[in-house]
Amino acid sequence: MPRVLGRNTEPDDGPLGKIYTLAEAAEYLRTTKSAVSRIARRTGHCSIFGSRTMRFSESDLLALWDACRVTPTTPRERLPPRRSEEETHRRALELLARPRKPKG
Numbered sequence: 001m002p003r004v005l006g007r008n009t010e011p012d013d014g015p016l017g018k019i020y021t022l023a024e025a026a027e028y029l030r031t032t033k034s035a036v037s038r039i040a041r042r043t044g045h046c047s048i049f050g051s052r053t054m055r056f057s058e059s060d061l062l063a064l065w066d067a068c069r070v071t072p073t074t075p076r077e078r079l080p081p082r083r084s085e086e087e088t089h090r091r092a093l094e095l096l097a098r099p100r101k102p103k104g
Contacts (some may be wrong), residue, residue: 017058025056
């Protein structure tokens with residue numbers, strides 16, 4: 001059974017929970033190592049040991065996931081109706097005045 005972040009399905013490795021390497025984090029998030037590295041460095045949700053070794057806690061991975069969420073766009077302004085209300089009303093009356101076609 002796959003492990004779910006934030007759920008205590010197995011003993012923690014310490015107060016931070018499980019610690020992930022860059023490759024493990026990329027596999028868990030189903031993306032590339034370079035994408036995880038770039039987002040982690042940009043948002044600051046990682047720990048770097050030495051000059052290149054990156055490690056991620058469970059909370060780091062959740063924060064990266066939230067950082068990648070798409071913000072909702074505002075709805076576009078609607079175009080004004082093509083016909084005026086008067087014209088629409090007149091056209092509706094014309095359609096109602098026509099004799100109906102027999103069903104058949």
